[in-house]
Amino acid sequence: MDDDPGFLALTRHRTTTGQLLADAARRRGMAVRTLPGGRVPPELRGRRDAHYFGGPRYGAAVAGDLGVALLAPPDAWLTTLPYEFTGRRITAATLAEARALTRPAFVKPPSDKSFTAAVYPDGGAVPHTARLAPGTPVQIAEPVHFAAEFRLFVLDGAVRTGSQYARHGVPRAAPLDGHPHREAVHAFARRLLDACGGTLPSAVVVDVGLMRRPDGGEPRWAVVEANMAWFSNAYAADPERVLDVVLRAAGPRHRVEPRDLAFTGGTG
Numbered sequence: 606m607d608d609d610p611g612f613l614a615l616t617r618h619r620t621t622t623g624q625l626l627a628d629a630a631r632r633r634g635m636a637v638r639t640l641p642g643g644r645v646p647p648e649l650r651g652r653r654d655a656h657y658f659g660g661p662r663y664g665a666a667v668a669g670d671l672g673v674a675l676l677a678p679p680d681a682w683l684t685t686l687p688y689e690f691t692g693r694r695i696t697a698a699t700l701a702e703a704r705a706l707t708r709p710a711f712v713k714p715p716s717d718k719s720f721t722a723a724v725y726p727d728g729g730a731v732p733h734t735a736r737l738a739p740g741t742p743v744q745i746a747e748p749v750h751f752a753a754e755f756r757l758f759v760l761d762g763a764v765r766t767g768s769q770y771a772r773h774g775v776p777r778a779a780p781l782d783g784h785p786h787r788e789a790v791h792a793f794a795r796r797l798l799d800a801c802g803g804t805l806p807s808a809v810v811v812d813v814g815l816m817r818r819p820d821g822g823e824p825r826w827a828v829v830e831a832n833m834a835w836f837s838n839a840y841a842a843d844p845e846r847v848l849d850v851v852l853r854a855a856g857p858r859h860r861v862e863p864r865d866l867a868f869t870g871g872t873g
Contacts, residue, residue: 609654610630610635610654611635611636611652611656611857612635612638612649613630613635613636613637613656613852614640614645614649614655614656614658614659614673615640615659616640617641617642618659620838621838622839625847626658626851628844629844629848630656632845640659640667643663643667644670645667645670645671649670649671650670650671653857655671656851656852656856656857658851659835659836661675661677661833664835664836664855664872669872672857673858674856674857675854675869676834676853676865676869677806677868678805678809678831678832678833679804679868680742682804682805683713683744683828683830683831684696686801687800690797690827690828691827692749692816692825692826693746693747693816693818694747695746696744697744698742698744698745699741699742700731700737700738700739700740700742701740702743702745703728703745704728704731704733705728706727706745707727707728709724709725709726710725710747712743712745713743713746713830714737714743719737719741720734720737722830748819749817749819750816750817750819751774751817751829752814752816752817752824753769753771755770755790755812755814756769756770756810756837756839757790757810757811757813758834758837758847759798759802759805759808759809759811760808762798762807763798764794765849766842767781767790768781768840768841768842769781769784769840770812778840778841779841780841781842782843790826793813794813805868806868807865808851808854809832809834810831810834810837811831812828812831812832813827813828834847834850834854835851835854
């Protein structure tokens with residue numbers, strides 16, 4: 606019954622975004638189920654109408670039993686973008702290479718966010734955890750400053766909703782609608798998605814920002830990163846429209862469109 610709204614599965618870890626999405630799902634007539642740790646109850650297996658919101662490690666553990674495909678942007682996506690959209694040098698590297706740096710650099714972990722993406726003074730400051738092998742892929746970028754950063758929930762190549770989430774590196778949520786930068790954000794997003802939308806899943810989060818370079822160059826709009834919609838804080842975005850994106854990004858495996866199969870990471 607593909608017209609059945611199905612259910613939204615959440616982890617036991619409560620978040621503000623999870624609760625907002627749960628409320629939005631209920632308004633659509635969807636059931637909301639909180640999963641016990643590490644497993645899917647027998648009554649929820651094989652139903653073909655599940656959707657998911659939560660962390661990537663838990664998601665990978667339950668996606669098979671839920672019958673859910675988790676759409677995610679490629680880990681190296683940012684390194685493939687033209688300079689006109691990044692405004693800075695970004696390279697793919699290994700954790701071992703990052704730890705060998707002798708200069709300040711922004712180091713970003715894989716999409717599982719296994720350590721904090723940040724500017725580190727040198728490689729010795731990059732976190733060491735036993736769980737991460739030296740060959741773990743990371744991204745290394747020259748340090749820049751973002752005066753304002755925005756989260757965009759994208760569906761089928763168009764921004765469905767968005768929110769400011771930081772100013773000058775300090776968390777500060779504000780709706781994109783009515784924001785002084787709204788038109789500039791949408792214009793940049795249209796250029797980006799027209800040129801590079803095919804390199805992303807149909808439902809995804811893209812963070813963009815107004816970047817200021819240390820060399821004093823003119824401020825410019827640039828991509829911060831891309832993220833999984835099913836593991837992204839909504840901040841001040843419209844929860845109903847965020848849910849539209851999440852339901853596609855982590856929905857029934859049998860409904861995945863052919864163009865999205867490359868972004869399922871083995872869950873499709």
